[in-house]
Amino acid sequence: MILRADTVLTFANGTSPDALAVDGETIAAVGRSGELIAARDEPALDFGDRVLMPGFIDVHAHYEVAARTRYATVDCRAPGCETVADVLDVIRDGAERSDNGWVVGQGNLFLDQKLADRRLPTRAELDAVSSDCAVALRAGGHITVLNSRALALAGIDESYAPPKASVTGQPIVERDQDGRLSGVVKEMDNLLPLPPMDGAALKRALHEGAFELFTRHGVTSIGEITETIAGLNAMDELVAEDELPIRVAGYLWVPGTAPLEHACQNRLQFRAPAQRLAIRGIKLFADGGFTAASAAVKRPYAIDPCSHGTLAVTQDYIRDVVTMAAAAGLQLAVHANGERAQELVCDGVIEAASSCAFPLAPRIEHAGNFLPDRGLTERWREAGIIPVPQPVFIFTLGEFIPTYVGDYGHHGQFPLRALIDDGWSLSGSSDVWIGSEQRQTNPMFSIWCCVERRGFFGNPIEPEQAISVDEALWMHTAGGARVLGHEDVKGTLEEGKLADVIVLAQDPRKVPGATLADVDVDYVFVSGRCVYARPGADPYREMSQ
Numbered sequence: 325m326i327l328r329a330d331t332v333l334t335f336a337n338g339t340s341p342d343a344l345a346v347d348g349e350t351i352a353a354v355g356r357s358g359e360l361i362a363a364r365d366e367p368a369l370d371f372g373d374r375v376l377m378p379g380f381i382d383v384h385a386h387y388e389v390a391a392r393t394r395y396a397t398v399d400c401r402a403p404g405c406e407t408v409a410d411v412l413d414v415i416r417d418g419a420e421r422s423d424n425g426w427v428v429g430q431g432n433l434f435l436d437q438k439l440a441d442r443r444l445p446t447r448a449e450l451d452a453v454s455s456d457c458a459v460a461l462r463a464g465g466h467i468t469v470l471n472s473r474a475l476a477l478a479g480i481d482e483s484y485a486p487p488k489a490s491v492t493g494q495p496i497v498e499r500d501q502d503g504r505l506s507g508v509v510k511e512m513d514n515l516l517p518l519p520p521m522d523g524a525a526l527k528r529a530l531h532e533g534a535f536e537l538f539t540r541h542g543v544t545s546i547g548e549i550t551e552t553i554a555g556l557n558a559m560d561e562l563v564a565e566d567e568l569p570i571r572v573a574g575y576l577w578v579p580g581t582a583p584l585e586h587a588c589q590n591r592l593q594f595r596a597p598a599q600r601l602a603i604r605g606i607k608l609f610a611d612g613g614f615t616a617a618s619a620a621v622k623r624p625y626a627i628d629p630c631s632h633g634t635l636a637v638t639q640d641y642i643r644d645v646v647t648m649a650a651a652a653g654l655q656l657a658v659h660a661n662g663e664r665a666q667e668l669v670c671d672g673v674i675e676a677a678s679s680c681a682f683p684l685a686p687r688i689e690h691a692g693n694f695l696p697d698r699g700l701t702e703r704w705r706e707a708g709i710i711p712v713p714q715p716v717f718i719f720t721l722g723e724f725i726p727t728y729v730g731d732y733g734h735h736g737q738f739p740l741r742a743l744i745d746d747g748w749s750l751s752g753s754s755d756v757w758i759g760s761e762q763r764q765t766n767p768m769f770s771i772w773c774c775v776e777r778r779g780f781f782g783n784p785i786e787p788e789q790a791i792s793v794d795e796a797l798w799m800h801t802a803g804g805a806r807v808l809g810h811e812d813v814k815g816t817l818e819e820g821k822l823a824d825v826i827v828l829a830q831d832p833r834k835v836p837g838a839t840l841a842d843v844d845v846d847y848v849f850v851s852g853r854c855v856y857a858r859p860g861a862d863p864y865r866e867m868s869q
Contacts, residue, residue: 326368328357328867331831333377334817335802343368346823349786349851353819357867358562367868374846374862377797378817379824380495380767381655381804384689384712384753387548388555390765391533392521393430393500393758400461401430401762402438402780408445412453415445415461417456425517426458426474432617432759433464434724438780447507462513465758466492466613470516471508477514479506491580493612494634510616513758514580527558535651538570539856541766542845544824546855547753549807550581551743556592563596569848569855570641571824573604573808575657584645588652599822604808605655606682607646608634611665614694614721614728619661620668622697626730633662640839642672647680647733647787655684655809657712663700666691670707677708684809685710692743692750694725695715696736701746710807711748712757713738715773715796716764718755723779740774740788751797751803752796763841771796771832772841793833793840823852829861 334354343357345364353360361368377402378608398418400411411429418427436444450459450471450514462845472477475710482505486495493511500506509516521529550556561723576587587606594601611633612618617625620633642658649656656673662667666688673686685708692713697699704711719736726733743750752774754765763769777785805815814822827847832840846861 326360326364327355327371327376327825327849328367328368329371329376329827330373331340331375331812332817333337333375333797335798336816336818344817344825346852349823351817351819351821351823354817359859361675361868367866369864370867371827371847371864372802372862375828376817377828378801378815378826379826379848379850380542380800381545381808381815382538382543382753382765382767383547383550383751383804383807384714384755385546385765386551386755386757387533387537387546388551389758390537390756390760391529392526394533394536395529396521396627397428397430397462400431400435401759402432402435404762406440407451408439408443411439411445411461413450413771415450415459416453419457419459422457425458426519427454428518429459429461430564430759431461431463432761433613433720435463435759437724437727444508447505448788449508450770460516461517463759464613465513466616466618467508468516470509470514474516475505475507480509487515488511489636490830491577493616493618493636496616496618511612511618514768521727523554523558527552527561530555530558534562534568534570535856537737537765539848540845541846541857542828543570543765543767543848544826544848545808545810545814547604547803548572548574550574550577552581553592556594559601560594560596563600564788565834568600569850570852571599572601573810574602575605575607575655576605578605578608578645584648588648588654590652590654599813599843603654605657606645606649607659607689610642610658610660610669611636611662613661614725617728620664621729622664623730623732627728627819629816633664635665635668637668639668639672641676642669643675644671646682646686650680653683655682655687657687657689659689660688661693661698663697666700667703670703670709673707675711682708687807688713692740693721694733694737694858695739696732698736698739698742699801701743701748711743712753712807713749715740715752715799716754716761716770718773718777718785719780720761720764722785723781723783724779728736735786737786738777738789739786739789741755742796744791749806750798750799750804751807755803766841767800768832768843769841771800773836774799775840797832825849825851
């Protein structure tokens with residue numbers, strides 16, 4: 325078939341086409357509609373004054389986690405919940421409907437700053453909601469509040485000593501001023517006996533989540549930070565049943581999904597074609613999050629002057645993992661929020677580079693989100709790493725980072741303009757996980773963040789670091805393909821590339837910046853097949869010679 329629109333954004337050098345021809349799963353030609361129709365004697369689907377462009381690529385997502393969360397938790401996020409009382413009402417309703425003895429609440433990152441009370445619910449307040457039902461309020465994935473029943477089921481009592489490490493950082497069990505358990509735990513979610521999800525429910529959650537979280541927003545490819553082998557197998561089944569509308573490049577979370585040795589052996593066998601589902605790399609944590617004061621920073625935290633965060637790995641371990649991943653043909657992606665963690669990763673990568681070649685440059689997840697020392701980029705460059713920032717966190721974190729780290733946090737947040745001007749090729753991604761913002765998987769929201777740079781309460785976040793709409797669109801398409809090492813098959817509209825194409829209702833370059841996040845995706849094509857049409861979207865018309 326032929327797809328035509330008044331505006332076609334190819335993100336490739338060359339002329340300005342108004343159409344592209346699709347043969348099977350790939351783009352056969354890009355050019356002028358009249359010439360393509362005449363040469364091929366095929367009708368064109370004409371989308372009129374709308375915009376054709378490559379599908380969006382989200383290089384860092386927790387699809388399984390987000391799909392499970394959407395399916396099986398109660399939504400306690402601000403601004404839907406404005407106060408602690410609102411959160412308690414939602415949890416109370418969830419407890420009354422619970423059929424497994426648990427209610428798990430999803431709250432956003434920095435929930436204690438986003439609620440009008442400027443605090444999290446207490447253990448006593450959660451106990452008042454329910455003493456029989458275990459309650460876990462997960463505030464963004466790094467910090468959770470438990471009621472007494474949940475503490476008991478987790479085996480956490482007054483004599484409990486947390487392990488030295490978990491898969492996301494150093495576990496912390498907080499106590500009040502009297503030394504009693506407060507109910508707050510940090511970096512411990514994977515150690516809690518949260519209710520499991522059976523295979524049928526997981527598959528339903530993944531199916532619904534793919535469309536609701538990604539496809540309807542124009543995302544055609546993701547870099548999936550894996551959660552479970554069962555989740556990957558369910559994705560494989562969905563591909564076989566033609567029910568997964570996104571391409572998945574998996575990064576095996578070590579040790580959360582699999583031990584390092586198993587991950588590097590990569591024994592997983594999928595029925596799905598590699599272009600639809602494949603293991604691309606290995607993901608590990610070098611530190612924790614700012615909300616838990618566990619990101620490894622150089623200056624003491626304002627909220628905890630005794631803490632500089634915690635390193636979860638050593639330089640030797642990074643060196644060994646990079647070497648093992650390279651030998652297995654896998655890319656390494658390392659979560660490193662703080663500058664100490666990023667320097668450690670760079671040092672390990674540089675050491676490994678002396679004895680091995682990387683199939684793909686290692687990634688540092690969240691590099692570029694908070695950069696108090698611009699000199700750190702020289703370490704990135706020396707190590708040859710790919711920084712993977714998340715522009716959506718401008719909204720999520722921007723106004724709250726200084727509260728946690730101190731006044732110096734007002735500067736160096738998401739310096740996209742400076743990084744691009746310094747020659748860095750950037751991408752955009754959602755990092756959708758527990759407690760993400762309601763629009764976090766919508767790339768147009770991320771693009772709005774890049775351009776408008778407004779925080780949760782509407783305050784500007786270093787507006788001088790804004791970039792253009794064109795640059796932001798490139799980050800979320802061609803830039804994403806480069807991070808995954810897929811620039812030869814996706815990210816631009818060019819002959820021979822996969823026909824992953826979306827149709828925007830408006831040209832984002834021509835709408836007021838404040839409305840960028842509201843630009844609708846009318847149609848989504850994956851491998852040349854329409855997998856989504858927005859309810860209420862204007863239909864296309866057929867045109868021929």
